[in-house]
Amino acid sequence: MFHTLTAMPRRRLGRGVMATLLFVHGTGVRRDVYEGSLGRIRAGLAATNVGRTTAVEGCLWGDPLGTRLQGGASIPEYQERGGQPPPTEEELELELWMHLYEDPLYELRVLGIGPLPPGGAPGQARPRDVLDGFAKQLTVGEDAREVLRAGGIDSYIKAATSRIIESSSYAEFLTRVPQTMGFFQAALARAIVAEAIAMSSDERGVEPPIASDAAARNEVALLLQDQLGPRQAGVGKWIVRGMLGATRATAGRGVAIVGSSLAKWRRGRMSDASSPAAGDILLYQSRGGAIRDFVKARAKELTPPVVLLGHSLGGIACAELLIANDLRDHVALLITVGSQAPYFYEINALQTLEYGRRLPDHVPRWINIYDLRDFLSYIGGKTFQGRVQDVEVNNRQPFPQSHSAYWNNPQVFAEIANAMTTHT
16 A cells, blocks of 8 residues: 655646746655655746746656666765665656656656667557557446546546547657567556646646545556556566656765765765766766657647746756757747856867857757855856857855856746746
């Protein structure tokens, strides 16, 4: 039995909303830290002149795509002395549903950027077509109706299914369906349940009972999975671990000043703490395309005009996404905060733009916010031949705190609001 979990409200574009701000976080960030930042951004922007006309959405790429230690075998004595214990199956289940409550398409989007499956035998129906056929003819069996009625989402399943299968994330998800498609059936069923919960919450203003009843929610997901083709048991838990099995960073106080003997003893925990931040940068430089694809898919799910707000490494990913793709019909403005994109360009480390080449004309207006005390922030006006407008702010913090203090600075939100008013 899983613990009950209160659903987090998913923000939708309401009447009067004119733009969507999509926040893309930086290196080393995982859900616990990300939620705090996203909450502060929503509160900070709400206090500005664009607060009423802007929806703030999240793009949490760190949990599914960020780095994690795969057992610590490369670290001396890690396995003997230990680091962070791996998450339990219950913790993985809880974390997955936390994502789905916020974004029902989350799991489909992650699976949609995975490897393409091998081709099937000639004349054999493609798994994607089989699953798509079941989804488009989905009916709720009598055994599920009572649970759905009690849970308050019985009247939303049909509309939720339509919304899911009409999304671009679903189309990408289908291209990755393998011959053994049991886990993909389960993921689609969970997406439909999460979407139905979100639709009920939006329409009624309160969460349906099933949102806080994990047993009923899981039962409904299994019953819907049965309607998406013959259930194929025993597949897919490794995918859940791949998406959500990141070890949690736990740095003890004073790590920076411990002696070498104590550091040797704590090396496992220190590696757990430092791996996400350093590892994400290395990962992005070697295989950043997956992160950019994730951001692109998330942005395309939102109603334009979309403003990309990228912090630190997230700013690099956003800039490179817009350099490599003409998204002018969807993305109206790029705002980078504490970003290293200009520095990466100057040292010829950007993957999508070689040093000396100009920004493509399709790159939208780019506002770059920096703090002189944030030594991980750089200016791009001169670097990018006047195509970037630099804006200095004062976070009133020493480094490294200055790099994370932007979301506590009202000046930052005033500048974001000004940029949105001028350029969207």
